[in-house]
Amino acid sequence: MSQIGLDHPQQKSAMLNEATIRWSLWLGSKLLRGLSLLCGASFIIYATLRSAPGDMVDLILGLNGTPEMKADLRAEFGLDLNIIEGYGRWAWRALSGDLGISITFMPGEPVLSLAGPAFLVTLSIAVVSLLCSIAVAYGLAILLGPPRPRQAFLLGPIQLLNAAPSFVVAICLAKVINELIQFQLAGGGQIPPSWYPIPTYQKITDSIAPFCFAALSISLGDGLFTDLFNALRAELMSLNESLFISAVRAKGAAVRKHLIKNLIVPTLSVFTARLPLVLSAVVIVEYIFTLDGSGYLLLQAAKNRDVPVVVGVSLFFIFAVIVMNLILDLVKALVDPREVAKGD
Amino acid sequence: MTGQSTGQSTRQSTWYSTWYSTWHSAWKEQPLSFKLSSIIVVLVLCFGVINPFISYDPVLDVELSRRDLAPSWEYWMGTDGQGRSVALRLFKGIEAFFFPGLIAGLFAAFVGGVLGALCGYFGGWIGRSLSAVLELIDTLPRMVFLVLICTIFPPSILLISIISSVLFIPSIATIIRRKVEALGAEDYILAHVAHGFHPLKIISYHILWLQCRALLTRQMIFVFSYVLFIETALSYLGDYGVQEPYPSWGNMVAQSRISAVAWPWALPALAIIITIAALLAFGDGIARREEEVKR
Amino acid sequence: MSEQTLVDVQDLVIEFDTPKGRVRVVDGVSFSVSPGEVLGILGESGSGKTMSTQAILGLIGGYPGVMGGQINLNDQGVTYELLKDLPSFISERRGQPEKNERAWRKHRYAQMKKLWGRAITSIFQNPRRSLDPLMTVGQQVKESIQARESHKDALERLNDQAQTEEALEWLAKVQMVDPARVYHSYPHELSGGMCQRAMIAVALACKPSILVADEPTTGLDATVRAQIVHLLQDLIKAEQCAMLYITHDIREMLYLADRVIVMRHGKVLEQVSANDLKEHALERHEYTQVLLDAAGMIGAHDE
Amino acid sequence: MNKPLLSARNLHKVFKSPGGKQTVAIDQVDLDLYTGEVVALIGESGSGKTTLGRALLRLISLDQGQVQFLDQDLLALKGSELRQARRQFQMIFQNQQANLHPRLSVAEMMDESLVLHHPEQSAAERQSMMNTLLDQVGLSNHHDRYLASLSGGEQRRVGLARILATSPKLVVADEPTSGLDAAIKLQTIELLKTLKGESLTYLLISHDLGLVRRIADRVLVMLRGRIIEEISIQDLGMIKHHPYTQKLLEASNLGKKTDIEHTQYKNASIEDVRGHSIGCHYCSLCPLLANTPELKDLCYSQRPTLTQQVACFSLSKERELV
Secondary structure: OOOOOOOOHHHHHHHHHHHHHHHHHHHHHHHHHHHHHHHHHHHHHHHHHHOOOOOHHHHHHHHHOOHHHHHHHHHHHOOOOOHHHHHHHHHHHHHOOOOOEOOOOOOOOEHHHHHHHHHHHHHHHHHHHHHHHHHHHHHHHHHHOOOOOOOHHHHHHHHHHOOOOHHHHHHHHHHHHHHHHHHHHHOOOOOOOOOOOOHHHHHHHOOHHHHHHHHHHHHHHHHHHHHHHHHHHHHHHHHHOOHHHHHHHHOOOOOHHHHHHHHHHHHHHHHHHHHHHHHHHHHHHHHHOOOOOHHHHHHHHHHOOOHHHHHHHHHHHHHHHHHHHHHHHHHHHHHOHHHHHHHO | OHHHHHHHHHHHOOHHHHHHHHHHHHHHOOOHHHHHHHHHHHHHHHHHHHHHHOOOHHHHOOOHHHOOOOOOOOOOOOEOOOOOEHHHHHHHHHHHHHHHHHHHHHHHHHHHHHHHHHHHHHOHHHHHHHHHHHHHHHHOOHHHHHHHHHHHOOOOHHHHHHHHHHHHHHHHHHHHHHHHHHHHHOOHHHHHHHHOOOHHHHHHHHHHHHHHHHHHHHHHHHHHHHHHHHHHHHHHHOOOOOOOOOOOHHHHHHHHHOOOOOHHHHHHHHHHHHHHHHHHHHHHHHHHHHHOOOO | OOOOOOEEEEEEEEEEEEOOEEEEEEEEEEEEEOOOOEEEEEOOOOOOHHHHHHHHHOOOOOOEEEEEEEEEEEEOOEEEEOOOOHHHHEEEEOOEEEEOHHHHHHHHHHHHOOOEOOOEEEEOOOOOOOOOOOOOHHHHHHHHHHHHHOOOOOOOOOOHHHHHHHHHHHHHHOOOOOHHHHHOOOHHHOOHHHHHHHHHHHHHOOOOOEEEEEOOOOOOOHHHHHHHHHHHHHHHHHHOOEEEEEEOOHHHHHHHOOEEEEEEOOEEEEEEEHHHHHHOHHHOOHHHHHHHHHOOHHHHHHO | OOOOOEEEEEEEEEEEOOOOOEEEEEEEEEEEEOOOOEEEEEOOOOOOHHHHHHHHOOOOOOOEEEEEEOOEEHHHOOHHHHHHHHOOEEEEOOOHHHHOOOOOEHHHHHHHHHHHHOOOOOHHHHHHHHHHHHHHOOOOOOOOOEHHHOOHHHHHHHHHHHHHOOOOOEEEEEOOOOOOOHHHHHHHHHHHHHHHOOOOEEEEEOOOHHHHHHHOOEEEEEEOOEEEEEEEOOOOOOOOOOHHHHHHHHHHHOOOOOOHHHHHHOOOOHHHHOOOOOOOOOHHHOOHHHOOHHHHHHHHHOOOOOEOOEOOHHHHHHHHHO
16 A cells, blocks of 8 residues: 555645646636726726716816816816726726815815725624624524424514614614613603613713624624525525435534535625625614714715715725625635636 | 316316416415515505505694604504604605616516526627626625715616616526526526527527516515615615605604604504515515426 | 344335325335345335435434334344334324424434444445535545544554555545545546545445445446446455445346345335346246336346 | 438537637537438447537537538528428437426427427317327326426426427437336337337437337447447347447446456546547557557557448458458
């Protein structure tokens, strides 16, 4: 048996080489796709801007724009060029970090310095809510096991969550918590003065509590949790009945390791499908909890018709979707070697 | 007479009686959730159709002397802070999303279905470039893009619903494409080509109509419920959707900010959840029913 | 049950609930396997042959599953009565026997835990799907060696290096062309025939006293099929392992089996030695003759 | 012999995978089918037999070659002409479910076919024609049944009835008995025989040699997109075959173990044949080379063509001498 060994150096290096080439090809194609998606999506936004009714500069500046400002804006958006060249110039400026200047919402402030920090808040809410829903869904799915009849009582409420928009969940959550706190502190019966969740806890929880509640309501609402839960359970069922799990059982080895590893990929698929929806939900939930994120910024800017800010924030969102998809793909490929094999 | 006709009843009966008998037996074996949800869907449908013919006056009737009344026989969902009947406003509020949702659903299902079937049928570069465009649309975060549109264009609920239906086309097309590709993988389409059918007939009749109608109906209902969601969300935000004093479920929920009592906003919130749940369950039920292949 | 029997099945009954009501898939099947013997179960789809063997393995999925009978499994001189506790899981409801399937399955898994791999193991019909797609083939072979070693005392256990070497050895034994490469391959990188060979390595590396082979050649090409059958025959002999071989292909059966059971509609039609089946084809049960005819074996015999 | 019903010359087909990999599916194939005969195409999966069957019926485009069906140039037909011509050649697909529509009843499906291929008939005529057809395949009471409620054999038979509705001249049957139980398999074979009559021609694609022995008149063996041997049914197993054919026959027999000269190749499966870009596909596995070492260079450098009904330098020479 000595001639067959694992540590034959030549063989090992050959296999390594092949794998590296395959991986780098795969990664390259994914990056290329992400880049082209970014270009395409930003072009859609630019084209939307160009197709605005009337003169866009008038729309943005309103009545109080000076001729210099108008000329500036024209140059920035490349309005004097045709749509392709204009997009090129606009995209180049955006790429070099110049997203324009806020006009009405916070006049004079560069959009990048407004949207950048705000977007961090949004991103952390989105990530926390995704992780939160995954943790709960995993826990419940493993606890309850594969779907069985006569679980309708338990599952009814969970399925109803599927239909609850995150902003409704957020309002209810805020109201209920408000009521609870009021009840404890003031002895009940008192009507809360505003919808803001925890006025009395302001000292400690001014920023943390709304953040947590926002994340919670996103992870519960919009069917994110339900979708994950259902996907996990269905996957658990098909895994439990799958041949290879039977085979693992029949050889007397532990099944759990195989189960957990095989559950990761479907979870990630739900993530990928849900990502745009989660980011949408963040916008409105941030608004409810007046969190200083980019969703709040977006809505405030939109209220003031501050086009550069709105466009800047949208670009951030698109960028985030593409990057997060890339990361999810990468994790998927790390877990499942088939992804790389079929990728190219 | 009955004794004689039983043997041939399936043959000679009119189309509506067969239709009725199949649906009657189908209804009986449906689960409770499907029955409940279809009742709610039918209710929404009725109100949606009737609403345009009802006048706005009682809905807008402000009377501060009867504000914040608890639910009673007269106002059986109570009244809000301005003394308007919550029940009436709730029913009238259906108008805000009904027709936009219907239009958006039909549009998205039709275009998505056709595009998906074309992508799946042709494959090759047509399929690939189409799916590239669809993937592009899918990367746009829906809410953000809608807000952008509303900033640039004068917001109207029709525009919003059309845009949201366009944003849904990719996912519908992808579902249909997968289905068509799954059919193609078992040589099903090839078998029909070999039999001599026209490709257009195969796409439109054998694939889209016979195989994908349940899926499309379900997706249509899904888009409808999404428009309901978007409309209520935007009305809740207050700047883009239906404006006060006209009722919409979204701006009724928004009263949670100012209302002293729960029912003016909690009941519409409940209505949103229940309606969306019913719509989804109804869509699922229809899809499931079609999946159970005829016996 | 005599000392000389590995598996003894008596009056096995398996039922399933379908939309059309309860269906009895296996109806009073009895057979036994002695050490070193190859027992073939011949039957077509829906004859209940797979279900009966799944029942022995304790892997039946679906409700209500096993509803009666006896299965005795012999492991190193100790006989386990696998269905002894079954009646306590069955109760009467609305005139129909109902089984607490979840509790039964749990009970059964606990019972089988020490027997799986050691006393009995199995290879399945679809080799591609019976290997974990996210793990290399070598790891999976090694896993069954680990499972086998975990039954032993700590002192007698093989170390990690030795286990890896044994896994490679097994891959060579199932005649993989390049075992070291296959060791690091994932199942999707192998052909169907190679997957089935890997699966045989996984199963036999446990050193079971009986191997259940459930149509291991279905879906493979004719030449690959022949290879797999030859390989199985050689290895079974070398490892002195009994085999329960299930197939619908009568030629394979004649080639491999010592004794053949013909099943149809959940019942055993007849039990014959392979020689009888070959030599006295025309004295067989009608249905067996149809099977022989379909395989073109009676006609050839006549001429 | 008289003029062939279908004659194909010099067919080529290469599949390109997205990664740029090329697979030769059909490689320089010539084929003649005569009216009323049953020709079996055997070979392992991946040998290109299904692709060839489909390409002959214009279901897959060819890279090169001519197909003459009666007096028409099949590859030149387009659009409605092609659809018109399709009624003369039909295909039974391997997956019997693919032949039928799961949401149409048997009667609806039959009617659909009859409307398509006999548009001139009235509804009553179609009805009676449908009844005769369904009687012919033994399914007279199955008008209102749906695919899911039919057994595998019944599904096959509905597919057959549907094909007969077009009154074809040529039927390509791709594994017509796969997945059927023994008894039903026998029935189906009998049915295929009866329906054939005098004028219908079958091209039977199968790896089931039992089936082939029962109904075929002529057997073609395919390996890697090439036809490597042509055998009449009487000669099958009686003469010295191409080593690959020999291996196929032995594998399906299982009765005796592979020859001693084969043992060193015993574990080399057909996948090992994939590598040879020049020379005979089977050269590295060929046991005949041990007897005739003088041919080695030839076998490794040139691809043998079908001479003396076999694509093997050594064998064709041997047969020439006889």
